[in-house]
Amino acid sequence: MKQAIQAVMAYRVRSFFCLISVALGISSIAVIVAATEGAYKRAFEIVGRFGPDSLLVIGGSEESRALGRWPKTIKLAYVEAVRQAFPTVYMVVPMTFVGDIPVSFRDKKYQTRVIGSTADYTRAWTWPVIQGSDFTEEDIKGIRNVGLIGQEVSRELFGETDPVGKYILVRRIPVQVVGVLAERGITGGGHKLDNRIVLPITTVMKKFVNETQYITAFRARFVDQHNLKAREEELRLFLRQEMRTADDQPDPFRIVSPTAIIKFLVALTGSLVAFIGIAGIICLIVAGFVLANLFLLSVKERTKEIGIRRAIGARRRDIVTQFLGESVIITSIGGIVGFILALLGSRLLTYIAEFPMYFSWKAFAVGMGLSWIVGIASGLQPASRAAQIEPIEAIRE
Amino acid sequence: MPLCSMENVTKTYRLGSQTVEVLRGVSFGIEQGEFVAIIGPSGAGKTTLMNLLGCLDVPTSGRYMLSGRDMSNLTDDELSLIRNEHIGFVFQNFYLIPYATVFENVLLPTLYRDHNTNEAAKLASRLLEMVGLQERDKFRPGQLSGGEQQRVAIARAIINNPELVLADEPTGQLDSKTATEIMKILARMNQDGKAVAIITHDVNIASYAQRTIRMEDGLIV
Ligand SMILES: Nc1ncnc2c1ncn2[C@@H]1O[C@H](COP(=O)(O)OP(=O)(O)OP(=O)(O)O)[C@@H](O)[C@H]1O
Ligand SMILES: [Mg+2]
Numbered sequence: 001m002k003q004a005i006q007a008v009m010a011y012r013v014r015s016f017f018c019l020i021s022v023a024l025g026i027s028s029i030a031v032i033v034a035a036t037e038g039a040y041k042r043a044f045e046i047v048g049r050f051g052p053d054s055l056l057v058i059g060g061s062e063e064s065r066a067l068g069r070w071p072k073t074i075k076l077a078y079v080e081a082v083r084q085a086f087p088t089v090y091m092v093v094p095m096t097f098v099g100d101i102p103v104s105f106r107d108k109k110y111q112t113r114v115i116g117s118t119a120d121y122t123r124a125w126t127w128p129v130i131q132g133s134d135f136t137e138e139d140i141k142g143i144r145n146v147g148l149i150g151q152e153v154s155r156e157l158f159g160e161t162d163p164v165g166k167y168i169l170v171r172r173i174p175v176q177v178v179g180v181l182a183e184r185g186i187t188g189g190g191h192k193l194d195n196r197i198v199l200p201i202t203t204v205m206k207k208f209v210n211e212t213q214y215i216t217a218f219r220a221r222f223v224d225q226h227n228l229k230a231r232e233e234e235l236r237l238f239l240r241q242e243m244r245t246a247d248d249q250p251d252p253f254r255i256v257s258p259t260a261i262i263k264f265l266v267a268l269t270g271s272l273v274a275f276i277g278i279a280g281i282i283c284l285i286v287a288g289f290v291l292a293n294l295f296l297l298s299v300k301e302r303t304k305e306i307g308i309r310r311a312i313g314a315r316r317r318d319i320v321t322q323f324l325g326e327s328v329i330i331t332s333i334g335g336i337v338g339f340i341l342a343l344l345g346s347r348l349l350t351y352i353a354e355f356p357m358y359f360s361w362k363a364f365a366v367g368m369g370l371s372w373i374v375g376i377a378s379g380l381q382p383a384s385r386a387a388q389i390e391p392i393e394a395i396r397e
Numbered sequence: 398m399p400l401c402s403m404e405n406v407t408k409t410y411r412l413g414s415q416t417v418e419v420l421r422g423v424s425f426g427i428e429q430g431e432f433v434a435i436i437g438p439s440g441a442g443k444t445t446l447m448n449l450l451g452c453l454d455v456p457t458s459g460r461y462m463l464s465g466r467d468m469s470n471l472t473d474d475e476l477s478l479i480r481n482e483h484i485g486f487v488f489q490n491f492y493l494i495p496y497a498t499v500f501e502n503v504l505l506p507t508l509y510r511d512h513n514t515n516e517a518a519k520l521a522s523r524l525l526e527m528v529g530l531q532e533r534d535k536f537r538p539g540q541l542s543g544g545e546q547q548r549v550a551i552a553r554a555i556i557n558n559p560e561l562v563l564a565d566e567p568t569g570q571l572d573s574k575t576a577t578e579i580m581k582i583l584a585r586m587n588q589d590g591k592a593v594a595i596i597t598h599d600v601n602i603a604s605y606a607q608r609t610i611r612m613e614d615g616l617i618v
Contacts, residue, residue: 003497003508010496308492311453312553313481313509315474392453395492396444 004325014294015330021287022334022374023341026367028280030342031349032273033363038356039269046265047258049126053225055232056256057239058217072214073252076201078242079218085238086231091221093117093124096204096211103197105157105168112153112195114170116204116215122148122181124219132164132179135200139178143202148179152194170197173207232257284370287334288378295327295382299389306386307394316387323386327379328372335371339364398465400560400592401450402426406459408445419445421615422459427561432587433594434603437612443596444565446612450594451484451563452476464560481509485554485591487564487583491546493538493553500525500534503552510557517556524552528582544575551582555591562586564595568602580605 008015050056059074079094096116103110115121122134135146147170154163163177175197184193205211222231232255243252299306306319314322346357408420419442427433427450435443448454449461452468455476461468464483471479480486493502500521507517525531528548538546547567554562564583568576576599584605587593595606603609611618 003501006496006501304492305494308488308494309505309509310477311451311480311486312506313477313557315477315509317474318509392448395488 004322004329007322007326008329011298014298018287018291018294018327018330019334019337021283021290022331022371023338025280025283025287025374026335026338026371027341027345028276028283029370030339030359030363030367031346031357032276032280033366034342034346034357034359035269035272035276037360037362038358039265041358042356043262043265046261050258050261051124051126051219051221052258053223053228054124054219054221054258055228055235056217056219057235058254058256059214059252061250061252061254071252072211073243074215074218074239075213075242076205076215077213078239079215081242082218082220082235082238086220086222086234088222088224088227088231089220090223091120091124092218093120093220094201094215094218095121096201096209096215097217098204098208101171101197101208103153103157103168103170105163105166108157110153110156110195112197114204114208115196115198116201116208117198118201121198124221127184128182129179130182131162132177135178140200140202143206144200145173145175145203145207146178146200147175148181148198149177150181150194150196151183152192153197154180170199171208175199228257229259284374287331288374291327291330291374291378292381295323295379296385299323299382299386302386303389303394306389307391310389310391311395319387319389320383323383324376324379327383328375331371331375331378332368335368338371339367342367399426400429400431401461401463403449403456404460404462406449406456406461408442408449408454409457419615420449420456423615423617424459425610425617427592427594429560429592430587430590431592431608432584432606433592434606434609435594435596435612436598436600436603436609441612442615443612447563447565447594447596450561451486452479477509481506482557483559483561485557485559485562487547487550487554487562487567489566489569491538491543491550491570493546493549495538497537498534499530499536499538499541499549502538502549503556505553506557520556521552524556525549528552542575543570544578547571547575547579548582551579551586555586559591561592561594564593566596566598568597568599573601576602 057074060071076094079092083089083092094117098114098116100111101114103112118140119134119136122129129148135144135148138144139146149163157163157168158166163180166177167174168177169175181198201215205215220235222228224231236251236255239253240251245252309319342363343359346359350357403426404424406420406423407418410417410419423446435446437443449456452463455469463479468476468479494505497505503521503524504517522531522534525534528551530545530548530552533541533545538549541549562583567583568579571579580602583593583595595602597603
């Protein structure tokens with residue numbers, strides 16, 4: 001072992017090259033494992049926040065939304081209808097979005113998205129109010145001008161002061177801030193959430209969009225989470241019926257389910273995995289060949305050393321072990337360096353692309369395992385060549 | 398019983414379609430604790446004979462006995478073990494491992510047998526002291542003179558306490574003063590009870606031996 005390390009040190013330039021190529025290969029592989037794990041972790045986090053028992057119904061067919069239109073298809077009345085029709089539903093929360101609304105407090109101005117919903121909104125998204133309190137059933141019924149604001153809104157408009165009880169202007173309508181929502185970060189699709197303002201849905205419908213019937217979306221949560229797939233299909237058919245959609249027409253709405261979110265994230269990761277994966281495998285194969293050739297060269301140069309070891313009593317298998325040991329030491333160090341490179345590289349990737357990465361012992365284990373495989377695979381041929389050297393040939397003057 | 402003995406040993410090499418008969422029926426033996434010199438012109442087959450004595454190669458025909466065992470039909474692994482335990486080699490070109498220290502070079506043969514690391518290290522230090530290099534144990538071979546390198550090689554040859562030390566022109570690369578020092582060390586090893594066989598062209602060197610064997614053209618004359 002010690003001898004092998006010494007030999008690696010003695011031939012350090014060549015060891016260095018092998019090490020670097022192995023390191024590159026391993027780092028890309030480690031990045032892949034981390035990205036995959038990160039995507040899954042992120043997916044489950046998002047699903048956790050989204051609610052693993054939730055379905056989100058958004059108005060408008062896929063097609064019309066792709067064209068940038070946002071047709072009104074969902075009526076507020078469906079919310080009550082769904083509540084009645086589905087015995088296992090325990091919460092249905094309507095929502096209406098209004099984009100790009102100017103908001104101000106004294107001389108501070110801000111532009112953001114306003115959401116109209118019910119008092120269930122924060123519960124439905126498991127998004128707690130951390131300062132002040134939620135609005136109430138009475139606020140909804142009374143079409144009151146009260147609201148919850150996100151962390152970013154709070155920072156932008158109020159800085160360090162307490163916003164609760166203050167009046168802000170939302171598109172020139174005065175609204176009293178009753179509560180501040182907890183920090184929430186970014187959705188799976190990359191949308192900011194902390195810049196939102198939540199008002200009673202009645203207030204938004206009447207005073208902002210001048211609408212009596214239609215809403216943008218609603219969320220339904222079910223007690224029987226394990227039957228969500230079936231509930232989704234039932235809900236789809238139920239809504240088609242309510243909307244009197246003809247059989248040959250596509251759904252005039254879209255249902256987002258936790259599985260759909262996971263699928264989306266996994267697909268996103270998949271493309272990265274494929275790209276880096278191919279690069280990593282190529283790196284490792286090249287590294288393997290470089291290593292094998294350099295070792296073969298090394299064996300030729302060290303013929304005398306091998307001869308003297310054999311004369312002194314080394315068996316063929318001792319020579320094989322020695323050379324394999326040397327190549328595995330190099331690739332192992334390469335593996336470790338590669339893992340460190342991967343850690344640094346993923347920082348960069350996360351920084352540029354907000355890509356979820358998660359390094360666990362799995363990424364490390366896969367990296368080390370692969371580096372050993374490369375070490376053994378590329379060391380085997382040179383090592384057995386070394387073992388075939390006959391001592392009398394090697395040490396002839 | 399002699400330490401080793403050859404009976405009518407031949408060695409032929411095949412070079413393509415030609416065969417070269419290098420040893421043509423050699424019979425001789427070395428006693429326990431004996432000091433033998435082998436002399437003869439270049440190409441006489443001295444190194445070939447030494448390779449057979451040292452179990453680096455096997456005879457084409459004839460019989461070679463070492464410590465009462467027939468060496469003719471052993472496997473490669475068995476021959477390796479015999480070399481490790483019973484034979485010490487000293488070569489004209491020293492053949493030390495360049496990247497290992499003097500101390501590690503001396504220890505090398507112990508790596509290939511079950512050994513007590515502590516005891517082996519102590520023995521290596523003692524042997525380095527015996528050849529007068531205890532202060533050089535951390536040096537690399539490249540930092541030593543030829544004579545010093547050969548002394549390291551001798552320490553390495555005897556660390557596993559072999560019965561037979563084979564030296565193929567051990568002084569061939571050295572000046573006469575250094576050669577004398579090396580021969581004194583070999584003579585002392587012989588006095589300690591080891592059999593020594595040395596190949597040389599130099600009659601002064603041969604005079605250290607109790608018996609001189611002369612080879613010519615593949616035969617002992
Ligand atoms: N592996 C081999 N294949 C073919 N011929 C060989 C081989 N080894 C040795 N010979 C031949 O055998 C003969 C004797 O060689 P050997 O090395 O034993 O001589 P030597 O007495 O040691 O000579 P020197 O004093 O020059 O070292 C030489 O002619 C050599 O060419
Ligand atoms: Mg010779």
